[in-house]
Amino acid sequence: MLTQQIEAIVEREEDIIPLLKSLTPTQKRELVPFLKTLRTRIFERYDIHEKTKWGVSYSSKPLHSQAKMDIVDKACYVCFNKTDTKKAFFQVSKLSVSDDYLENIIPWYKPKWFGDFINDEMSWDLTYEKLMDLYQKDLFEPSQALILARLPNAIVESSWKNNVNKSIYKPEVLLKHKDTLEQHIWLLFEEVSGINNYYNYLHLDNYKGGNDIWIDTFINLTETQKLDRNRVLIATLHTSTKGFNKTLSGWFFDLLLKLNPSIDEVLSLQDAFFSALNSPHSKVVNTVLKYFKVAASQKKFKHTVFIENASILLNSETKSVVTSTLMILDKIAKIHKSSQNEVCKKAAEGLINVDEKIQVRAAKLIEKYGKPKDDELTNDIGMYADNLFHNSKEILKDFLISKTEHEAEIEEPEIIEPTDVLDESNAIESYKTLDELIFFVSQAIDNNEVYHIDLLLNYVPKLNVLLDQSNVAKLEPIFKRSLDLALSYDWNSQIGNLEHEAAYYINDFAEILMKRFPVELASFKKKKQSKIQKLKEDKFYSKHHKENLKVIEQQSIPDYIYQIHHALFIQSKSFIQKNSTLDLLSKPTHAPCWIHPTTLINRIVAFEKQNETIMLYDFQIAISRLPFNFIPKEIADQIELISDFELKQIFKYHFNLTELKDVKLKQPELWIQSVLIKNKTNELDYFQNKLSTNLKKEIGTYTWDCKLRDHFYLEYDYPSKKQIKKKIVKKELKLHDFDTKKKDSDSLIDNLKGIFKFNKNTVKIKSIYSFMYFKKQKYYTTIQPHDDIKFLYLSPNNPSMLLSQVVHYNLKESTFWDESSKKNMINLLKGLYNIWNRPDYSEGAYLFLATGLLCSDKISRELAAEIWIKANYEGTLDNNFLGSFIGRLEAGEYAPLKRFTDLLTSNLFNISKTHNAFLFQLLNAAIKEMGDTPIRGSKKLLEIFLELKRSSNVSDIDKLTKDKLNKWHTVNSVKPVIKKLLDI
Amino acid sequence: MASETLSYKYNSQSSITSSKGKENLLLSKFNEVEKGNSPCFFWGKLNNPYELSRCLITLSNTVQSSFNLSPFQLALLKDPIVTAGNNQIRFEGFSHCAGVYARVDVLENGQDGEFIENGTTNVDFNTPLISELGKIKKNDDLILSVGEKEVGFHKEGDSFIERKVPLPSKWIKGLTTVQHYFSESDYAQTLNRIQALQLFKTIPSGKVKTDYFLIKRGNKYLFSPLKSNTAVCIGGIHRLKLLQPLIPLINEMKIYPQKDMQSVTFILCFNDLNFVFSISRDFWRGFSGEGAALESLIEDLPENLIKAFDNYSYTNQTFNPTLMSLEEGIDVSKIDKLATKLSAMGLLGFDLENNGFFYRRLPFKLDRIMALNPRLKGAEKLLLENKVVITLKNDNDIEAKVEGSGVQHYVIIKGDTQKCTCTWFSKNQGERGDCKHILAVKKKAKDN
Known part of the structure; x- marks a missing residue:
């Protein structure tokens, strides 16, 4: 009957407490199932669909009144055990600590789990003050975690008055309970808490400190002797070893700074200070060193311990830590004569630094206190000899005399990895047997190698002819994977869009085979159909899947540039349909993309024998993949095997067996690649004139500049309630005459000229370059990472057009808009490294490399540096050209010069003597092109330039560079270096 | 698996106390599979206190670090493992993501003490202890005790420290895989302190997603993002920053890449003290997920062999199968790659410098180790459901x-x-161990 009573109370919304009080434990237990159902019923909600002017809005409302729900809650609270409570309530501790429950229930019934849930749930309603009250009343024992979570909030009381949140500083809370200052406050020093980011942003009526409120509180507590200052100091120092993060550690050391320990305190707490030196955070170490700088001049300072720890400090990545350490070592040496030798040995470790100022400081310290006759010391210094700057060497000359062998030469590197163009080691394995082909095709959509798509196009037609009823089912797994990939919308960072395209292509292959082997592939067919059926029923994908199931010929492509591969996929599919097993001309024979000339000729001959039409793009890609300057001995004979006269002529021209002007250019689109690749100015001019065409874009030469440019945008102005035009200035690189759509109309004279020429109008030659465009969306690039490098390898001998596109769209500024652009940059630089094998790349490639050296991504800069290093080993880089580009970019302050000078010291300087000479050339050309007033960071650049000049005495500065330096000479900051450079 | 927990139960907290001018480092120990009776494995003086304490701090940093997990999981700290015996003491541990393995080897001359009993155990590493370790100086006297020497030091019924953590299955799997990778690693080069310092200065800042390669240019070593076939490949290079504070203190550093570049190991050498540091192929790939040791596990080892092996070997001793078969009268020659198998079961560790396995039984139950490999389980399931048909x-x-x-x-x-x-x-072309299908076929072919 109890149940009916309860139902009636709920129904009438009466007081349930008297009834609950009267329940025995057994009754409570028996009521649980009933209460569970009752609770579900009373807490039920109903859906509301409302039509608004913005569309339908969905929401829900409770079916019963709040009062009813509260009554049921109370009943459940009293009857449920821990597990049931946890399931039923969202945050039961909220109720536990509410005034209602504390007054009306807890006095006569405190559940066993009362404290557990308060500690576990850490409800926001429970302030520190309140929890201490409960603790005082012996209702529960707060956990450490709960205290840590609530104590930081304790000193500010917030309340809402007239819809305004008022906060008051109330530090006296801390004095209310003995435990607070005796125990709880010390926990803040032991465990992670939110003390560091508290109340910096709050407006407090009664507090105008302006500082961190908790730091001030600690200061007050120590000043009023409520907290022991010494204990606070030690605890603060020890926080450095508790594994706190950077901001929290930083906060405690701000507190230390505010506590400002006196010299005596520093000396008496030295051990704690020393242990803080192990902290991974530079702020902590720097703060300790700040105090040590003062303490070091005291006799009591444990200088030997400091010297012991100096090694780690001297290798810190933070310059100020190294500098401070050297300063302290200097002080120690001054006071403790007996330690001078040890100090010098430690200071020698500072010579490893590539920062000249630090190195010189270390050198001066050694010069001041070291004994040049001390073998151990000179030995130590000798180890760093090839790392020393000219100035440091000068200072340390007495210590280096006996070690001339160290000083001598920068060792020439042992490993130079030449670009293997057609080497055994990079020959691509070819597959013939059924098993080999099956396992290759199975991995072709995984992007395991950059050339796998190229191979796939060739191997599927070959696999096709080997299939029969007994083996075709072995392809089921890859068919299933391709289908899944084609229909999936999940992002896979390991593959690009071309792998998706490959999946469509394999789907088509599967369809062809399903017709040929209906029985053997019946199970796959069934699975495909059921998958499609499922998608049809899907709310979101029902439309999309149809697109993705289209045959490859009808598939849309994400951007123009994908057209080239798209054409190859279609070509390959036609081979499958014809049961042809010809190799596409563009199939690489050597990684990453090269083709052996003999192989290419053999393929053409095979095409001719089978009367197969050569696809233009396939041919053009193939020609570009012929390694530049590699001419097999028997090439003349091999060319003769080709029947087609014009093709024969092209190969003869390509391999220098005939001159361009001596041949008839019947199909210019077949010639264009060879002319571009050979890159001879006279031939390019001849070709363009003869055909009335313009190859500027194909060559990748644009007029460009880098300068400050105004940009305008609209911003909403609240006071005037209008859109206002605003201006920002960007340092921007711009390729002029880039936009293809805006074609200049031919002038009358040009038209007249045309009449007497080969063709009447300027003719656009059909080529892969017609598709080497990509339109950039506003904030992201459409070239998916991984595809980028495959596009680069479409034309490895003439990458400039593609790279100009990348510069235009991704590198207008030296920072990247998004992760994909950054990935594009890294991939393309890696790709370029593999193919860079000639100095005469046109502007696009050099501009790309220059932006690589200056861009905001460190990995890209390092990669660009690697290209520079490798190309200079092999003599395939024009340093004047590259240098002038860097200079022109920096004239417009494309990137902070520091980025470049840091790269110079860390990656490009002292690679070898030859490299230093090239680097000198590079900087010489760069400075020449820079602006008439030196930009920030020029001093460092000039210092490196001076260092290079000194290291290779022969290098003379160009006249134009000298002129520029003379102009800069008036600026004080660079004056001294220029004086040295120009020997004034 | 998720509900399985491991409870660390320690009699007391590990601590450092100063007495009579000596620093006494007590490491409280706990082992799920207690063997022997002594509560203490080692008691004695350590010879390079400054370097050792820094190594232990780095080990602790490694154990506390995670390169792919959320902070919540970070809170579940796992304790390192100590192996004492054969005049050597080894401390080992893994990062949470199981992608970084670190081991501190105190070599024979690095200690001057008493090996009361051989064994492997978990040890309690707590924050105050680490904080105290940071204060150890060069000339301090450091006494180490693995377990408490004096029985009854703590009275029975005294409170002990107990921490429950979800079973560190990744750890256990990683610990077995890493030994396997060690056995497949070859010595590549030695760098002196200056070269190592220069090398570590070339680690790029931040979390690095691209692979880096260790190259030598002139007499300088550096990390470069450019792929090179001959160079040692390092994925997730930012993990090496854990080592940075130790580099200024080393005598030399040795590098051992695994043969397929699936892991790289750095050994930092101090006087009679080595810090072994190994990182997996990539920061998001723990050693635990690698299937390198899977093949070794498909064949069951006879129980009596494992038992005999347990009786015969003692901790840190080099594993010698021939000697064992002689002494225990079991013909082990028929079982190929026995050592690999035993290491995959957590019974052996591998010492790169000596190029050999040593006996170290992980302080976890054997069946836990065996039950952890999903691919192996997958393979067994395939066989059980009769899904494997050998056609030729x-x-x-x-x-x-x-x-x-x-x-x-x-x-x-x-x-x-x-x-x-x-x-x-x-996707992996066999580089990360066999797939469950291949494993199942192999097992079936063997069983037949």
């Missing part, structure tokens, strides 16, 4: 059909090469 088998070649999810996978095993048409194999 002769001396060298096996061809088989294995039922996968909705499709029949095609598996071939020809001599040393094995291939499968499944996604795992297609």
Whole structure:
């Protein structure tokens, strides 16, 4: 009957407490199932669909009144055990600590789990003050975690008055309970808490400190002797070893700074200070060193311990830590004569630094206190000899005399990895047997190698002819994977869009085979159909899947540039349909993309024998993949095997067996690649004139500049309630005459000229370059990472057009808009490294490399540096050209010069003597092109330039560079270096 | 698996106390599989207190670090393992993500003490202890005690420290895999302190997603993002920053890449003290997920062999199968790659410098180790459900059909090469261990 009573109370919304009080434990237990159902019923909600002017809005409302729900809650609270409570309530501790429950229930019934849930749930309603009250009343024992979570909030009381949140500083809370200052406050020093980011942003009526409120509180507590200052100091120092993060550690050391320990305190707490030196955070170490700088001049300072720890400090990545350490070592040496030798040995470790100022400081310290006759010391210094700057060497000359062998030469590197163009080691394995082909095709959509798509196009037609009823089912797994990939919308960072395209292509292959082997592939067919059926029923994908199931010929492509591969996929599919097993001309024979000339000729001959039409793009890609300057001995004979006269002529021209002007250019689109690749100015001019065409874009030469440019945008102005035009200035690189759509109309004279020429109008030659465009969306690039490098390898001998596109769209500024652009940059630089094998790349490639050296991504800069290093080993880089580009970019302050000078010291300087000479050339050309007033960071650049000049005495500065330096000479900051450079 | 927990139960907290001018480092120990009676494994003086304490701090930093997990999981700290015996003490541990393995080896002359009993145990590493370690100076006297020496130091019924953590299955798996990788690693080069310092200065800042390669230019070593076939490959290079504070203190650093570049190991050498640091192929790939040791586990070892092995070996002793078969009268010659198998079961560790296995039984129950490999379990399930059909088998070649999810996978095993048409194999081409289909075929072929 109890149940009916309860139902009636709920129904009438009466007081349930008297009834609950009267329940025995057994009754409570028996009521649980009933209460569970009752609770579900009373807490039920109903859906509301409302039509608004913005569309339908969905929401829900409770079916019963709040009062009813509260009554049921109370009943459940009293009857449920821990597990049931946890399931039923969202945050039961909220109720536990509410005034209602504390007054009306807890006095006569405190559940066993009362404290557990308060500690576990850490409800926001429970302030520190309140929890201490409960603790005082012996209702529960707060956990450490709960205290840590609530104590930081304790000193500010917030309340809402007239819809305004008022906060008051109330530090006296801390004095209310003995435990607070005796125990709880010390926990803040032991465990992670939110003390560091508290109340910096709050407006407090009664507090105008302006500082961190908790730091001030600690200061007050120590000043009023409520907290022991010494204990606070030690605890603060020890926080450095508790594994706190950077901001929290930083906060405690701000507190230390505010506590400002006196010299005596520093000396008496030295051990704690020393242990803080192990902290991974530079702020902590720097703060300790700040105090040590003062303490070091005291006799009591444990200088030997400091010297012991100096090694780690001297290798810190933070310059100020190294500098401070050297300063302290200097002080120690001054006071403790007996330690001078040890100090010098430690200071020698500072010579490893590539920062000249630090190195010189270390050198001066050694010069001041070291004994040049001390073998151990000179030995130590000798180890760093090839790392020393000219100035440091000068200072340390007495210590280096006996070690001339160290000083001598920068060792020439042992490993130079030449670009293997057609080497055994990079020959691509070819597959013939059924098993080999099956396992290759199975991995072709995984992007395991950059050339796998190229191979796939060739191997599927070959696999096709080997299939029969007994083996075709072995392809089921890859068919299933391709289908899944084609229909999936999940992002896979390991593959690009071309792998998706490959999946469509394999789907088509599967369809062809399903017709040929209906029985053997019946199970796959069934699975495909059921998958499609499922998608049809899907709310979101029902439309999309149809697109993705289209045959490859009808598939849309994400951007123009994908057209080239798209054409190859279609070509390959036609081979499958014809049961042809010809190799596409563009199939690489050597990684990453090269083709052996003999192989290419053999393929053409095979095409001719089978009367197969050569696809233009396939041919053009193939020609570009012929390694530049590699001419097999028997090439003349091999060319003769080709029947087609014009093709024969092209190969003869390509391999220098005939001159361009001596041949008839019947199909210019077949010639264009060879002319571009050979890159001879006279031939390019001849070709363009003869055909009335313009190859500027194909060559990748644009007029460009880098300068400050105004940009305008609209911003909403609240006071005037209008859109206002605003201006920002960007340092921007711009390729002029880039936009293809805006074609200049031919002038009358040009038209007249045309009449007497080969063709009447300027003719656009059909080529892969017609598709080497990509339109950039506003904030992201459409070239998916991984595809980028495959596009680069479409034309490895003439990458400039593609790279100009990348510069235009991704590198207008030296920072990247998004992760994909950054990935594009890294991939393309890696790709370029593999193919860079000639100095005469046109502007696009050099501009790309220059932006690589200056861009905001460190990995890209390092990669660009690697290209520079490798190309200079092999003599395939024009340093004047590259240098002038860097200079022109920096004239417009494309990137902070520091980025470049840091790269110079860390990656490009002292690679070898030859490299230093090239680097000198590079900087010489760069400075020449820079602006008439030196930009920030020029001093460092000039210092490196001076260092290079000194290291290779022969290098003379160009006249134009000298002129520029003379102009800069008036600026004080660079004056001294220029004086040295120009020997004034 | 998620509900399984491991409870660390320590009699007391590890601590450092100063008495009579000596620093006493007590490491409280706990082992799930207690062997022997002594509560203390080692008691004695350590010879390089400054370097050792820094190594232990770095080990602790490693154990506390995670390169792919959320902070919540970070809170579940795992304790390092100590192995004492054969005049050596080794401390080992893993990062949470199981992608970084660190081991501190105190070599024979690095200690001057008493090995009361041999064994491996978990030890309590707590924050105050680490904080105290940071204060150890060069000339301090450091006494180490692995377990408490004096029995009854703590009275019975005294409170002990107990921490429950979800079973560190990743750890256990990683600990076994890493030994396997060690055994497949070859010495590449030695760098002196200056070269090592210069090298570590070239670690790029921040979390690095691209692979880096260790190259030598002139007499300088550096990390470069450019792929080079001959260079040691390091994925997730930012993990090496854990080592940075130790580099200024080393005598030299040795580098051992695994043969397929699936891991790289750095050994930092101090006087009679080595810090072994190994990182997995990439920061998001823990050693635990690698299937390197899987093949070794498909064959069951006879129980009496494992028992005999347990009786025969003592901690840190070099493993010598021939000697063992002589002394225990078990013919082990028939079991190929025995050492690999035992290490995969957590019974052996590998010492790169001596190029040999040593006896170190992980302080976890054996069945836990065996139950951890999902691919192995997957393979067994395939066999149980009769999904493997061998279509061809002769001396060298096996061809088989294995039922996968909705499709029949095609598996071939020809001599040393094995291939499968499944996604795992297609993606990894065998570099990360066999897929469950290949494992199942191998097991079936062996059982037949």
